[in-house]
Amino acid sequence: MDNTWLRGHVSIITGGSAGIGRATAEQLVQAGATVAIVGRDRDRLQQTADSLQATVRGCTVMTWAADIGQAADMTQMADQILARYGRIDSLIAAAGILRPSGGVVRTLQQMSVREWDEVVDTNLKGVFLSNRAVLPAMIRQGSGQIINISSTSGRRGYAFDAAYCASKFGTIGLSEALAEEVRDAGVRVQVLLPGAIATPIWQQNGPIPRPENLVSVEEVARLILYLVMLPPDTVCLETTIEPLRSQSRPSWMQAIRGSA
Numbered sequence: 001m002d003n004t005w006l007r008g009h010v011s012i013i014t015g016g017s018a019g020i021g022r023a024t025a026e027q028l029v030q031a032g033a034t035v036a037i038v039g040r041d042r043d044r045l046q047q048t049a050d051s052l053q054a055t056v057r058g059c060t061v062m063t064w065a066a067d068i069g070q071a072a073d074m075t076q077m078a079d080q081i082l083a084r085y086g087r088i089d090s091l092i093a094a095a096g097i098l099r100p101s102g103g104v105v106r107t108l109q110q111m112s113v114r115e116w117d118e119v120v121d122t123n124l125k126g127v128f129l130s131n132r133a134v135l136p137a138m139i140r141q142g143s144g145q146i147i148n149i150s151s152t153s154g155r156r157g158y159a160f161d162a163a164y165c166a167s168k169f170g171t172i173g174l175s176e177a178l179a180e181e182v183r184d185a186g187v188r189v190q191v192l193l194p195g196a197i198a199t200p201i202w203q204q205n206g207p208i209p210r211p212e213n214l215v216s217v218e219e220v221a222r223l224i225l226y227l228v229m230l231p232p233d234t235v236c237l238e239t240t241i242e243p244l245r246s247q248s249r250p251s252w253m254q255a256i257r258g259s260a
Contacts, residue, residue, distance in 0.1 A: 005229065006033035010085045012077070014038045014068050014130050015095030017048040019199040020149060023221035024092055026052055029059035031225060036062040036081050038130075039095065068095050068126035078133035088137045090228055093127045093148045098164050108162045116163045123167030127174060131189075135182065142186040147227055148175045152195040152242060172238070179237060188235040190227055194220055195242025213243045 011028050015021035016037025025035045029052055039045050045063040052061050062081065066073035082088055099105070100118040127148050138144025153161065154168030175191035182189065198214040223241055230236065 004032050006031040009033040009089045009228075010036070010081065010087050011090040011092060011228070012036045012038060012081060012088060012130075012134065013092045013094060014126065015093075015149075017041065017044045019094070020194065020197065020217050020220050020224075021092065021094035022048055023217040024094060024224045025061070026055065027218075027221040027225040028228070029056045029061060031229075033089075034060040034062070034085060036064055036077075038064045038066055038068065038077060040065065040067055068130055069121035071129050074126075074129040074133040077130075078137065082137050087141060088134050089141075089144055091130060091134045091144075091146045092224060092228075093130050093146065095126055096123045096149065096151075096167075098161065105160050107160060111163065119163035120167050120170075123164065124170040124174070127171050131174070131178060135187070138187045139182065139185045143232065144187045145228065146175075146178070146187070146189045147224060148189070148191045150175070150191050150193050152193050152240060154193060176237065179235070183235075186232075188230075188232075190236055191238050192220075192224065192227070193238065193240040195240065197241075213245045215241060215243050 006028060009028075009032070011033050013021050013025050013028075013035060016025050016035070017039045021037070021039075025037050025048070028035050035052075037045055037048060042063070042065040045065060049061040049063050053059055062084070064077050064080070066077050068074060078088065097119055100115040106115065131146055131148070134144070134146070148171050150171040151164075151168040153165045154170075154172045157165045172191055172193070175189050179189035194215070196214050197220055198216050220241055223239065227236060227239065
């Protein structure tokens with residue numbers, strides 16, 4: 001890839017140390033962008049940055065350890081990145097969890113408020129706070145783009161994943177509303193709905209039937225790069241990426257569903 005296409009472009013990627021976020025960071029630095037990867041685990045972020053810099057010589061990768069569910073963390077993140085680089089051109093909101101710490105499968109009736117909050121704070125509140133944090137810079141610039149990662153679970157609910165589905169439905173609604181608010185300011189907001197993707201989230205559901213049918217994170221990242229590089233006067237408001245061949249849920253989940 002021509003590493004000058006995005007030269008001077010500054011991108012923030014939440015959830016940038018793993019999965020779709022990490023793969024997207026690699027695509028963007030290969031295209032010449034300066035990337036700030038954001039997550040909770042400082043050591044994992046640094047390992048990712050070191051790996052990217054070893055793979056793409058001369059690339060610029062900044063790490064920022066933060067809790068995306070905390071307003072002060074997101075405000076400070078945006079302020080520091082803006083102070084260092086002078087602009088923020090894109091935000092890829094890719095941080096997300098399927099279930100709370102431990103990954104215990106629960107019905108809605110069994111779920112505690114703490115477990116609900118952990119998922120929604122990361123997947124939806126984190127999108128709200130990160131989006132809000134970068135908007136002042138983008139509006140001042142008269143340009144910028146936000147790509148929020150939702151899920152096909154944001155269009156269809158699945159048993160045992162009520163909090164996750166609710167957060168992903170909410171991400172779509174937030175993105176559509178914000179897109180209307182800021183389009184006249186030159187800021188575009190797009191939402192991406194991945195389906196069955198080869199990420200740790202899918203592995204939490206146990207053995208995957210036909211894993212060869214899953215979409216790779218690299219394929220998702222290439223689509224995100226395409227969305228970032230769209231002409232400034234165009235927008236793909238909502239984009240879905242999923243396997244061509246159907247991918248059923250793990251057999252144990254179907255068995256639980258049948259006995260519930």
